[in-house]
Amino acid sequence: MFFDPTVVARYTAEDVRQTHTFHDGEAFVGYVADRREGSPMGLAFVHFEAGVNFDFSWPYDELSVVTEGRLTIRTAQGVISAGPGQILNQPRGVPGTFEIEERLRMVCVHHPTFQEAVGVSVEEFGTLSERGEEPDMSAPSRGPEHAGGFFDPTVMQVFDSDDLTDWVTVDEDARAYVGYVADREQGSPMGIAFSRFGQGGVFDLVFPYDEAAVITKGRVTVESSGSSFTVLPGELLYMPANTSAVFRLEEDTEAVGVHHPTFEEAFGHPPHRS
Structure with a gap:
C-alpha cells in the first residue's frame, strides 16, 4: 500500500x-x-x-x-x-x-x-x-x-530491552510497560522506547507525535478509521499524531517505538516524569 x-x-x-x-x-x-x-x-x-x-x-x-x-x-x-x-x-x-x-x-x-x-x-x-x-x-x-x-x-x-531498569507502568493488570532508551534530554532528536504488552490487553491510544513502531514479538490487531488489521513481527506500524487507534493484544507482544517530536517536546516534560 x-x-x-x-x-x-x-x-x-x-x-x-x-x-x-x-x-x-x-x-x-x-x-x-x-x-x-x-x-x-x-x-x-x-x-x-x-x-x-x-x-x-x-x-x-x-x-x-x-x-x-x-x-x-x-x-x-x-x-x-x-x-x-x-x-x-x-x-x-x-x-x-x-x-x-x-x-x-x-x-x-x-x-x-x-x-x-x-x-x-x-x-x-x-x-x-x-x-x-x-x-x-x-x-x-x-x-x-x-x-x-x-x-x-x-x-x-x-x-536491548533487558538493558532498561526504568519502566513506566501503563496498565499493571494488562502487563503493559514502556521503557525509554532516549529522548530530548539525552540528545536524541527522536523518542526511542521499548514496550511490552500482555496478551488480552485492549488500549485506545492517541499520541501527540508521529510514531513508527516495529513489532519484534507477538501480534496485535489495530482498529482505526473503520479498518482493522494485524501487525506481525518484522512489520512496521505507523501512527500519525492526534489519530486514535484501538490495540488488541492477540499474544504477549514486544515492540520498539520511535517518534518525532520527542516526548519532552510533545508533553513539556521528559518521559518518566510528570
Whole structure:
C-alpha cells in the first residue's frame, strides 16, 4: 500500500516505493516514506545477505531495529554486535563498518528525512547514483560535550530491552510497560522506547507525535478509521499524531517505538516524569 501520513497503517517490505540495490544485488534498501510522502522521519526496510561488508557514515541520526539475523559494527570506539529485537543507534557523522554475519533484515527510522539531510529526494538520489553523481553524504558529528550517559549520541550503540531498569507502568493488570532508551534530554532528536504488552490487553491510544513502531514479538490487531488489521513481527506500524487507534493484544507482544517530536517536546516534560 502507498504511505498516507494521515492514516494509521501497517507496512511491510512489499510496500516500499523506492528501492536501491548494491553489492551485486545482495544489499537492498527500500523506502516506505520520506519527506516527499509527508513523513517527519525516513522509514525504510533494509535487507543484506551474509558476507556483505561496507563502510558508512550517515548524514542523519538513524535507528535500526534488527528483525532477523545479526551484524557486527566496527567503529573507532570498538566493535559491537546487534541481533533480533535489538536497536542499533547510528548517530549522524559517525563512521563505521558493517559486517553482515548472516542473512539480515532491519527496519530503519531516521531524522531528519533523507531529503532534508541530503538535499535531494530518494528518487533523485537514485537517478544521480546511476549517473555516478551522488551528492555529498557527509555531516558533522556531535562534539564531546554531548558524550556520556547510558545513551550517547556521539557513538554507535546497541540496546536491548533487558538493558532498561526504568519502566513506566501503563496498565499493571494488562502487563503493559514502556521503557525509554532516549529522548530530548539525552540528545536524541527522536523518542526511542521499548514496550511490552500482555496478551488480552485492549488500549485506545492517541499520541501527540508521529510514531513508527516495529513489532519484534507477538501480534496485535489495530482498529482505526473503520479498518482493522494485524501487525506481525518484522512489520512496521505507523501512527500519525492526534489519530486514535484501538490495540488488541492477540499474544504477549514486544515492540520498539520511535517518534518525532520527542516526548519532552510533545508533553513539556521528559518521559518518566510528570
